[in-house]
Amino acid sequence: MSAPVKQVATGDRAILPEGAKTIPIFVMGKRYEVPETLTIMKAMEYAGFKFLRGAGCRGGICGACPTVYRREGDYKLYFGLACQTVVEPNMYLAQIPFYPANRAVYDIEKIEPVADAIHALYPELFRCVACNNCTKACPMHVEVLDYISAIKQGDIARAARISFDCIQCGMCASRCMGELPQYHIAQLVRRIYGKYIQPKAEHLQKRVTQIESGRYDKALDELQKMDHARLEKIYKEREREPDMVPLGAWMPKDTQYL
Amino acid sequence: MKVSYYPGCTLKTKAKNLEDAAVSSMAALGVDFQELQRWNCCGAVHSLADDDLIHHVAPVRDLVRAMDQGSRQVVTLCSMCYNTLARANLLMRNDEVKRKTINDFMSEETDYHGEVEVVHFLNFLRDTVGWDTLRSRVKASLNGMKVASYYGCTLVRPADVAIEPAGGGKVMNEFIDALGGSPVDFAASTVCCGSYQILAHPEAALEVIGRIIESASSAGAEALILSCPLCEYNLAKKQAELVSSGKISKKLPVYYFTQLLAIALGLGPEASRLDLNEAGSVEFLKAKNFPVESGARA
Numbered sequence: 303m304s305a306p307v308k309q310v311a312t313g314d315r316a317i318l319p320e321g322a323k324t325i326p327i328f329v330m331g332k333r334y335e336v337p338e339t340l341t342i343m344k345a346m347e348y349a350g351f352k353f354l355r356g357a358g359c360r361g362g363i364c365g366a367c368p369t370v371y372r373r374e375g376d377y378k379l380y381f382g383l384a385c386q387t388v389v390e391p392n393m394y395l396a397q398i399p400f401y402p403a404n405r406a407v408y409d410i411e412k413i414e415p416v417a418d419a420i421h422a423l424y425p426e427l428f429r430c431v432a433c434n435n436c437t438k439a440c441p442m443h444v445e446v447l448d449y450i451s452a453i454k455q456g457d458i459a460r461a462a463r464i465s466f467d468c469i470q471c472g473m474c475a476s477r478c479m480g481e482l483p484q485y486h487i488a489q490l491v492r493r494i495y496g497k498y499i500q501p502k503a504e505h506l507q508k509r510v511t512q513i514e515s516g517r518y519d520k521a522l523d524e525l526q527k528m529d530h531a532r533l534e535k536i537y538k539e540r541e542r543e544p545d546m547v548p549l550g551a552w553m554p555k556d557t558q559y560l
Numbered sequence: 561m562k563v564s565y566y567p568g569c570t571l572k573t574k575a576k577n578l579e580d581a582a583v584s585s586m587a588a589l590g591v592d593f594q595e596l597q598r599w600n601c602c603g604a605v606h607s608l609a610d611d612d613l614i615h616h617v618a619p620v621r622d623l624v625r626a627m628d629q630g631s632r633q634v635v636t637l638c639s640m641c642y643n644t645l646a647r648a649n650l651l652m653r654n655d656e657v658k659r660k661t662i663n664d665f666m667s668e669e670t671d672y673h674g675e676v677e678v679v680h681f682l683n684f685l686r687d688t689v690g691w692d693t694l695r696s697r698v699k700a701s702l703n704g705m706k707v708a709s710y711y712g713c714t715l716v717r718p719a720d721v722a723i724e725p726a727g728g729g730k731v732m733n734e735f736i737d738a739l740g741g742s743p744v745d746f747a748a749s750t751v752c753c754g755s756y757q758i759l760a761h762p763e764a765a766l767e768v769i770g771r772i773i774e775s776a777s778s779a780g781a782e783a784l785i786l787s788c789p790l791c792e793y794n795l796a797k798k799q800a801e802l803v804s805s806g807k808i809s810k811k812l813p814v815y816y817f818t819q820l821l822a823i824a825l826g827l828g829p830e831a832s833r834l835d836l837n838e839a840g841s842v843e844f845l846k847a848k849n850f851p852v853e854s855g856a857r858a
């Protein structure tokens with residue numbers, strides 16, 4: 303007889319094997335016994351919570367599941383994404399799926415790509431006291447104060463770069479002494495940067511023009527009509543760029559579509 | 561020589577002429593002016609409320625950043641940045657209780673006890689570059705130009721952060737002298753420019769601005785220099801209004817002191833950035849035969 307398969311924490315619902323260790327966590331003040339090794343999100347579902355808000359991608363990128371918690375015997379606040387943070391014994395937690403933060407109205411087509419325009423839309427920028435609470439609250443470890451400072455200094459490119467990993471979860475705004483909506487300001491900055499400042503990818507524009515001119519229509523048409531067996535065959539036989547080949551060092555033999 | 565330098569937000573946006581002129585001048589003098597790698601707002605105004613410690617966090621964080629990157633000295637250009645940084649530094653040196661509270665609050669940073677020296681650029685020129693060196697590097701002497709030094713408040717008040725002892729009023733005069741100009745003493749040199757009152761109580765501010773300009777002009781000044789973007793806003797940008805309301809008889813060209821430095825060192829218009837000054841500033845210098853015509857008026 304083969305050994306019984308141990309199964310812990312798989313799928314959306316964890317099935318607890320016999321003898322699996324559980325730990326106590328406190329969700330909004332109520333104690334639950336949950337299997338260790340689960341993420342907060344899975345632990346909460348294990349405990350019976352159902353997410354209507356507060357869960358999206360389950361992959362740490364949508365910003366729907368920010369969670370604030372404390373550890374036993376520690377006065378500090380901690381922040382994490384419920385879908386990425388593993389439960390700890392006796393953690394006290396609550397999810398904050400949404401946090402109100404003012405968002406300025408603007409037309410990105412008409413905006414002037416300069417610091418003054420950003421400052422005028424978000425004058426509360428100048429209420430920042432550099433307390434750094436925002437940075438401490440960021441589950442993505444974005445240097446929030448640094449991007450806010452860069453925006454005040456008019457350095458749009460730097461602010462866009464520093465804020466790149468922001469997933470708009472809102473935790474920074476929840477802790478801000480100056481009541482800034484940091485992530486909305488950073489989003490405006492990245493929009494301006496992307497549209498007006500970042501160098502354009504000319505090769506991409508060229509390819510888009512080629513596609514729009516109908517250059518590939520015929521080939522795509524043929525592919526769509528192709529029977530399954532032939533499709534499979536040409537797929538398997540296709541030329542493929544080898545992994546790790548230095549940039550520009552490889553060319554396919556068939557260049558008719560380039 | 562490498563020198564750590566704290567610019568301040570306004571120098572990166574509205575007062576590029578204050579910064580660009582200083583940075584180019586330093587390069588010309590062989591000083592490697594290195595902007596702090598990370599910095600935030602200086603706090604702008606030093607909070608006087610005894611229990612309001614949060615407003616000291618911004619300047620202290622800047623000083624921690626300077627210390628962390630190994631700087632023992634940080635040079636500033638803007639009078640207000642200088643004032644808030646220097647006062648926060650004193651607080652961290654002298655007030656044990658507040659120092660502990662602030663360090664505890666900023667638990668993510670290295671503890672700070674006032675290790676870094678905050679130096680205003682004028683004092684840096686005097687003490688590190690030296691007036692004699694500066695004098696020897698002048699290529700386009702101000703040639704007796706009558707220049708009034710406007711200190712305003714924050715360079716000289718309060719006494720424990722003043723860039724020179726009370727009643728001094730010398731360092732800017734020595735600076736003008738080193739550049740070949742004739743310093744003009746005038747009564748309103750340390751009278752407040754009206755500061756932020758220009759927004760809340762514009763009438764009161766305009767009154768005092770008018771008095772300062774008249775005081776300098778009637779003492780014979782042909783131009784006025786200063787080191788603060790807020791003073792510049794009031795004393796330069798508001799002059800047209802004062803002329804049309806008859807509060808002053810004629811306009812007086814206003815420059816950041818760093819701009820006259822760049823000009824005297826013979827650096828081009830790209831360095832002195834007069835394109836950002838009020839109308840009349842370029843014309844005045846041009847009439848004196850300084851090569852200040854800018855092909856690239858931004």
Ligand code: SF4
Nearest residue numbers: 440468469471472474
């Ligand atoms: S910067 Fe703010 S909104 Fe963006 S990920 Fe960090 S805490 Fe969330």
Ligand code: SF4
Nearest residue numbers: 430431433434436478
């Ligand atoms: S939390 Fe707000 S006030 Fe504090 S540093 Fe961040 S943006 Fe500034």
Ligand code: FES
Nearest residue numbers: 358359360364385
């Ligand atoms: S569910 Fe999307 S980040 Fe957690």
